[in-house]
Amino acid sequence: MIDAVQLRRFGRSLSDLPPGVVVVNRQETLYTRYRGLVWTALAVFAVMAGCILALALALAARKRAVTALVASEARYRTSVDSAPTAIFIADTAGWLRDVNPAACHMTGWSREELLAKNIADVLDPASREEGMRGFAAIDAQARTAEVLGRTKDGTPRWWSIAAVQLAPDRVLGFVADVTERKAAEARLRDSETRYKLLAEQAPISIMAFDAKGVITFVNKRHLDVFAGGRKAPEFFLGRGLLELPGIVGAGIADKLEPLLRGVPIDLEAVYFPEFTGGHAGYVNLRGVPLHHEDGTFAGGILIREDVTARIGMERSLTAARNAAEAASLAKSAFLANMSHEIRTPLNGVLGMLQLLAASPLSSEQAEYAALAIQSSKRLTRLLSDILDLSRVEAGKMQIQAEPFQLSEALRQVLALFNPISQQTGVFLTSHIDVALPAMVVGDAARLQQVLTNLIGNAFKFTTTGSVVVEAYPLPSRRAGEVRILFSVADTGCGIPDADLKKLFEPFTQASQGLQRNVQGAGLGLSICQHLISLMGGSIAVDSEPGQGTTFLFCVTLGRVQALAGQLRPAGGPADQLRPLRVLLVEDDRVTRLVATRLLEKFGHGVTVAENGRRALDVLAEGEYDLVLMDIQMPEMDGLEATATIRNAPRFAAKAAIPIVAMTAYAMAGDRERFLASGMDDYVAKPVSIEDLRAAIERAMTKASAA
Template identity: 30%
Template sequence: MMARLFWIRARLRRLIRRHPRLHLAFRTVTTFSIAFGGAYGFVSGSRSADYDPNAFAIGVSFLFALACVALAILSMRLRWMRRKLRKISLHNETLADRNWELKEAEERARSLFESQDDLIVLRNADGLITSVNDAYCVLAQRSRADLLGSRFALPVLEQGESAIESNGTRIHDQRVETALGPRWIAWREGLVRIDANHPAELQCVGRDVTNRTETEYALGEARDHANAANRAKSRFLAMTSHEIRTPLNGIIGMSGLLLDTSLTPEQTTYVKAVKASGDALLSLIEELLDYSRIEAGKIDLESRPFILSDLIEDITELLAPRAQARQLEIAAYIDEQLPIEVIGDATRLRQILLNLAGNAIKFTPSGGVALIVEPGTEPGTIRFMVQDTGIGITPDAQARVFREFEQADEQIARNYGGTGLGLSISDRIVKRMGGRITLESKPGAGSTFEVSIPLPAHDSPPERKRFSTPDLTGHPIMLVAPQTIEASLLARRLERWGAETCTISDIAVAHALLPGRPWHTVLVDHAMGAEDVWRLGQTACRHAARRIVMVTPSTRHDLQTPGAGAFTGYLVKPLRTASIAARLAATADGPTALRATEGRHDCNTLEESEAPTTAPTQSLSILVAEDNEINALLIRSLLTRLGHDVILAANGEKALESWVAAGTAGAPYDLVLMDVQMPKLDGVETTKRIREREAGQRGSRTTILALTANALLDDRSACFEAGMDGFLVKPLDRDKLADALAGLMAARHIPA
């Protein structure tokens, strides 16, 4: 029953919510009926015979109380209605304000939309324009009324590439035809939804980028012209290099041959001057070509293992004659914490250090140059320091020395010469290798160039083991030498090995200190004076088991004098670490004939022998294709002196004919030296034809070496692609030619 009542009540509530007017009429009729019925009942009761005044009064009072309650309820309901109306009024005011703000924002957005300089157009799913701004109307030269509802689009003259962003926006450029002429427009197209009651529309926003595009085209054309000019410059350098190297090959080569003949002292001086001038010109050409390669981004770096100590000490030995000719010292120090083998480009590193150390010698009037190699501050890096005691560089000039064609000042350029390219080339190569180069200098106090380059250690076992380090812990060693760079680095090395080193720069003091204690070794620099050094050696015989004299290649002949017999060994400056270690670890013997440690350094390899080269026991048959008569004469003379049989061909056609004839006769050539630039048939094409003929024949492959003045990378690539086996650059170096021939003979097992 209760469930039935609740269901009826719910149905009535739903009916009331659906028909509020019916509910109001029902309440009004019910209220009126109750009031009328009550009033009528009281009036009727007052007229009846059974009228009871007390009961009537009670009834009236009850009706009055009901009326008061009804009035109170009505009053409360009226107050509640007023409160509700007040809230509704406030809400209406808020809505009105919001509506005004929305209208204002809409007007502002519309004004902003229509006043935009960018082109804005909205299209529906059918491609019809639903909204457009003034900028689009001006560019299209049409009114907004004509555009709305149409499918109008600006005529496209050229379509650029398009891209899609992550949010789905499409970006593309178009060259369109307008009343103002062709214009480039950059469009951004994406779907936008105005409100929930309308479908999404395609919004296209375009910006006039004609000026930017024309600038880009102009820059592109300028870049193309610059690249063309750069290629023309490279071709010019290649041609100029070839044209200069060809006669330079004759100058340097012939002067070298002339020095091997019998000349008067005056003639020898003149010939050496000619050869030195040719070498200087060759160095200038190499710097210009290096700068051209770096500027064109064609510098290639190798990554091969090499022995670091050999590289550094080879550099000091190579520069030693130049330094000693200026009465300077040059020495190297390699920290033993460094790995034996590292991975990098040894050729480029050699070029950098030769440049820095060569400059140091050039700008150092007295003192010397030190090349110090230590671990870098970052893992895997090595620090190379080139220190000198030269003229120094002013602070304002230090920022200029790394620029191309710049030197510290004009006075230095006049006094010392040079192109100003060396440091610029070194700086660019160091940066290309991932390193940095810095400079510290004070005028009159020398300079220090520091190069830090990442050179990781070679993981595989080195081909050569590290020399045995002598254990000199607690052993006293006397070093008698001037206060020079070589002496300071040698003392540093000995102290690292544990020796108690006493460095003395006065012979008299050395004589006085010798009897004071037994010495493990006495090292004496020949620069202290030959007679004084020999006397000190005699004194040291009674106090030191090892007595070593340090000489230069130019003073080595003094070791043949009788006074030198007091020394048990000698070292040639600049000193090699392995030679020092071997000498100090050697068994101490009496004052017999001088001995030098085994090794390349202690042999007199720094001076070229004046004796003619001994001919090999078996010669090679060599075809030389060379169109320049002087160069052909030079090459024939060099090869003949080396004991080989030479046939000359003036161009590629004759070289090919000679090669074919030799093969047909059963006496093929062992080697072909092929000039690249020749008339009628150049060296590259001749090589290709030889390789094509060899492909259809049985037998050994002829070795072909390019012999050319073109030193650019592209020329080398063309030679190797044609099938050549090697590359010899003019001016032809006699040693490199001999090495190439020795390598060929070794490959063919021909005894030299």
């Protein structure tokens, strides 16, 4: 309530008053309301009314400000406390004045503990000085820094602080934990350092280029090899990949062009007539494109490997290999020829001796003939050993897989040494386990060769006592297999330990001084070891000087189910073989005579032809049951004659006649080659009576079955 006169005295008009104020004259008492307050005026003077009005206005304004401030503070506290980022307020000296829960969680301290600390207290001592200098420099412009801090438990953590001056004496800061990011960055830097070091020190040339084909990196190896050490990296950096002098000189820019389109390349043995360093050479190049995450081409890497030395070495090795192969072929040809030339006369010697032994002789003459036959057979074995060693060295030794009677094969070997046992007085005994199968699949001849060699060695070094041969089954690894352990033990002189290590080396024999007859070339055990290995086994030796030696070896054979009597002991049925009409094709006169006499003793009739061409004429004119065919003959050899018999129309009626190769060719693969040409069987010279008889029986049995 205001007096109208006093209102004008203060220079105010009615429009200046707020709503709800009543203006009255003096001496009048009225009641009115102003925003909920009741005023009573009793003859109020104008001065007092003005003060009351001013006080009312001031109180109302203050109330509104306080209400707004309270609301603002509530909003601020809610926002700060719920913020996931650590927030703090500090004074200019660094003392913390306010922190939110996120800051407490980040540091491990409670709010009360933090408000009693200075920012320096939560920094790592190593970064405290630098951190406070940065804090002192904070102004109205926001600043960001990364500092190393410490949590309540002392754990070091990297914090990123963004701070700004909030008031002249207040600083507002936001803190984020960047420890993991810093660790990742450190790992990335380490990785980049390692890979850069690897690229720089790699033993191959590495060159990087961008999406435009501009070179951005070359390593030290590139500068050393392809620039001859005379060019700095700047020579290459910034140049186009396809414009490099070496690339242009080699004429391969078109081959590298796909690499600039993101296509990998791989070029081998590219000839560079001149590297940047000035020399020529061969290079393997591999181009690897690189792509951005969105798949766009980003550039690539070109890897170059200088293979000049390797190419030169390969050429040298190729030349050496060709020379070695030529020498090996020459050696094989020489051995084959020498074998043929030696076996042919040896066949005549052995054949004549066998004929002589079969004729009426005095006991002294019979002894001489037997010794001569024994020497001839030993010479034959030596020749076979030399050829077997040649097969081993050439990797052409082969193992056959045919069914045979195990007990019969062993019996035949033991029978060979019965005369020696009787002559020397050294007992030969054997034990064959009854659990062994009757029939097996394997190479009976090679198994017999191993046993013959080992038993022969046992008799060679044993003067008194015995030689014992045993065979036992071993557990099989797979179904359908038979593993057999053989033992050949003697009571001879034994082998010194120093000789055991080299026992299986070629041309090596255990040293026995001058007291023993150690005939042989020292090839047998080496060949036996290789044969046993081919038959899926191994060999070992146990020996004590003065006590004897035991050789143990195992082989792996196949298992078959044979009917009783399916295989006959060798030698029995051959004696009942009917007389045959045999066409003997042989160019050597002595061999013709020996073979004719042996066949006639078997009861066969023999017609002779000197070569393949004459044999065809004789066969066309007469009827024959069997052909014994030599291989190397003048005018027409045995292979051509056999092919004619099997395929020519004029021999259609006789195309199935059994043909047995009787030849001095005994190198690796000869037997297989002759059988593949159409022959039915094979016997090598020098021919023994038993071998010839067995070959004829097999050929006739095969023809009867057909």
